[in-house]
Amino acid sequence: MDARTGLLRPPEAPSPEAGATLTIDLGAIRRNYRRLKEMAAPAETAAVIKADAYGCGIEAVAPALQAEGCRTFFVALVSEGVRARAALGDGPRIFVLNGYPPACAETYRKSDLLPVLGSIEEIAAWDAEAGTPAAFHVDTGMNRLGLHPSDLARDDLAASIANRPPVLLMTHMACADEPRHPLNRRQIAAFDEIRARLPEIPASLANSAAIINGWTWNTDLARPGIALFGGRAVSGIENPVEPVVRLDARIIQTRRVRIGETVGYGATWTAQRDSLIAFVSMGYADGYHRSATGGDGRPAGFAALDGRHLPLVGRVSMDLVALDATGLADDEIVRGTTVEMIGPTVSVDDVADAAGTIGYEILTGLGQRYARVVIDSEAG
Numbered sequence: 001m002d003a004r005t006g007l008l009r010p011p012e013a014p015s016p017e018a019g020a021t022l023t024i025d026l027g028a029i030r031r032n033y034r035r036l037k038e039m040a041a042p043a044e045t046a047a048v049i050k051a052d053a054y055g056c057g058i059e060a061v062a063p064a065l066q067a068e069g070c071r072t073f074f075v076a077l078v079s080e081g082v083r084a085r086a087a088l089g090d091g092p093r094i095f096v097l098n099g100y101p102p103a104c105a106e107t108y109r110k111s112d113l114l115p116v117l118g119s120i121e122e123i124a125a126w127d128a129e130a131g132t133p134a135a136f137h138v139d140t141g142m143n144r145l146g147l148h149p150s151d152l153a154r155d156d157l158a159a160s161i162a163n164r165p166p167v168l169l170m171t172h173m174a175c176a177d178e179p180r181h182p183l184n185r186r187q188i189a190a191f192d193e194i195r196a197r198l199p200e201i202p203a204s205l206a207n208s209a210a211i212i213n214g215w216t217w218n219t220d221l222a223r224p225g226i227a228l229f230g231g232r233a234v235s236g237i238e239n240p241v242e243p244v245v246r247l248d249a250r251i252i253q254t255r256r257v258r259i260g261e262t263v264g265y266g267a268t269w270t271a272q273r274d275s276l277i278a279f280v281s282m283g284y285a286d287g288y289h290r291s292a293t294g295g296d297g298r299p300a301g302f303a304a305l306d307g308r309h310l311p312l313v314g315r316v317s318m319d320l321v322a323l324d325a326t327g328l329a330d331d332e333i334v335r336g337t338t339v340e341m342i343g344p345t346v347s348v349d350d351v352a353d354a355a356g357t358i359g360y361e362i363l364t365g366l367g368q369r370y371a372r373v374v375i376d377s378e379a380g
Ligand SMILES: *Cc1c(COP(=O)(O)O)cnc(C)c1O
Pocket: 048, 050, 097, 172, 206, 207, 208, 209, 223, 224, 225, 226, 227, 233
């Protein structure tokens, strides 16, 4: 991890009323942006800030990236585009990935948003209702959103493109997190073929994983999301970006449990020795998954105190997580002690692995009950 990170310690003044405090380091986001920009060059590096900037807060994150020189942003929804425009002011381009919903032309105009259009019907609706520039999404094998490559050859669409070329031609990779997956090569080849037919239109292919894999060489714009926010984009290699969030929870009660006794709902955990259990004031209602205890082949979830692991025990409840603190000093594990649930020792991906999901879901699910502290480890 970067030595300059502002996340090595809990925040100075966590809110006494909240059960847990979420710290977001804009400086870490800025360093991650610069790192990705270096990797993607000479392509321009945009920022994907959908889902409230991956849970980190669009109003804080968007201007921080703008200050790093980011000039192009992607959101998923029109409503997110409106928020992004309010945070960014005039100037940067804001693309809406989920396209053009019916009867939204006025909002697009007011907030100066660009839709990413992915079907003939959608292009027709946009042309009829707005008629201003847009991006086209081509599906090269993910089979989700996007025009089929053969659509581009249709006479009506070719005429429309010749008349008013899209400002961006983009595709999205289905398996970039697994660099050796055979679909990657097929998608890149299909996109190259389309680009060869429309060489003058700027093109965009790379999400975070594709940037890290070095697949930006002949495209104009890269679209990282998760890596800006410190999540693991590619499996099986060291994560080249640094963590951005830290989550600290307060112990509200401790309990000595005798060997053979159980803890929590369903009595799913049985003490194998006399144990010291600590309860922290957060749970699945905060987006900390009920399944984060691990099991069924998943690694055990854990929290940390000064770098030492505290395994989760029993089921995560709505508002409580139980931690095994056996072996730690009695005066360390007391009511009021703050433990790290996510941070320098426990990565977002550690939590995701224990819960059987991906870091994206942990970040975008970060709860609304946390006290939020936004810091900038690069600010003077
Ligand atoms: C979410 C998204 C991205 C960013 O993906 P990451 O894996 O988070 O980098 C890029 N392009 C599209 C079309 C997306 O939906």
